[in-house]
Amino acid sequence: MFKHIIFDCDGVLVDSEPLSMEVDRDILAENGIAMTLEEVGSQFIGLTFEAFVEKIESDYRIKLPRNVTEDKNRRLLALYERKLKAAPDIHDILALMALPMSVASNSPRHRVEAAFRIAGLSKFFGDRITTFEDVARGKPAPDVYLEAAKRARVTTGSCLVIEDSKAGVASAVAAGCHVIGFTGLAHDGAALGRSLSRLGARKVVNRHADLPAAIAAALRL
Structure with missing residues (x-):
């Protein structure tokens, strides 16, 4: 039971x-390294920036x-202040959730907090x-999902996770969580x-728009 x-x-x-x-x-x-946005995304989405730097320095010997x-x-x-938007329908989706919620991110806390302030999401997560x-x-x-569950005072097996990256799904699965993958904002x-x-x-x-039904179905398991 989640x-x-x-x-x-x-x-x-x-x-x-x-x-x-x-x-x-x-x-x-x-x-001196030329990459398209698609190449950057396919190689690095979901990783910490520290892991990005480590891989670039190792692969390119710079x-x-x-x-x-x-x-x-x-x-x-600076880009956040000019261009960042909440995901489509996410305010309505979060308002429907009947269980306690939290966030587990590979971004630094100050960026998550800035994103929530700009997108109007702080009220949902505190x-x-x-x-x-x-x-x-x-x-x-x-580690991130183990710590998030610990802070919520629940087992990882009782956590339902919504993740959009390969690194994130691997992390949550390794922690013992039940994972719903999300691809709605992905290029491919x-x-x-x-x-x-x-x-x-x-x-x-x-x-x-399909997340509420997927979450509701998982909660019935």
Whole structure:
């Protein structure tokens, strides 16, 4: 029996991933690495920025600027203020939820809080936010979901998770949660959906409008 719902933030609650990909692409270009937005998304969506930096430096044998994390945060927050939007229908969807809810994110807390302020989502979650900063390892390791469940005082087996990335689904499944994959904001939703299913998502939903029914069906299990 489920007692708690945990949402990923980026790509589920807010349409932030295209903005993050844009900043990552620009940072790479400034350091001599040409990637399209699609290439950035396919390789890095769902990872922490620290993991992004580590992979780029390893794969390309370069050293990114020491202030690259601060630079990413500054640029992305500026884009948030101009362009960030809540995911379609998400206010109505969250208002329907009968169980306690929290968020587990691979973004830093200050960015999640900024996104919620801009998108008007703070009222649904308050301070019930767990990020990679709170644990030893970010997604795809299970730590973020283990910590989110601990803070909610429930077992991971009683948590229903809504996730849109391969790293996120792998994390939640490894933690022992029941996962609904979401692909509604993805560039190639069909391919992503197949990947999320292979990683252990019990169901994959490709529209926000279908999330309430999918969640209700899971709660009847």
